[in-house]
Amino acid sequence: MNSYRIQIRSEGKYYDGIIDAETDSEALSQAEKKMRAGEFQCQDEDFYNKSRVFITYEELKNGTTGVDIGEASVGVQMGESGVKTG
Numbered sequence: 001m002n003s004y005r006i007q008i009r010s011e012g013k014y015y016d017g018i019i020d021a022e023t024d025s026e027a028l029s030q031a032e033k034k035m036r037a038g039e040f041q042c043q044d045e046d047f048y049n050k051s052r053v054f055i056t057y058e059e060l061k062n063g064t065t066g067v068d069i070g071e072a073s074v075g076v077q078m079g080e081s082g083v084k085t086g
Helices: 024-036
Strands: 002-010 013-021 041-044 053-060
Touching: 002 024, 013 024, 024 053
Parallel strands: none
Antiparallel strands: 002 013, 002 053, 013 041
16 A cells, blocks of 8 residues: 555645555545545645646655755855955
8 A cells, every 4th residue: 555645736726635545546536536525635726827737646655755855065156146346
């Protein structure tokens, strides 16, 4: 059994929840059922285009995602300074 975080943005609403399922497609099917039953958290959201539907899902490992952003160096300069002295 895998855990999936499902996020849906549609018609100015944002739905977010975690589903336990065997496959990706089963997780999406369960998310639809939970959304229709009002079991998913729903919030108003005006940031995204209301005429489009956005659905994202990710498999969770030990309650977290597998994203590794690595390390950034301290003091890395991006571009040139807008003010020059001397």
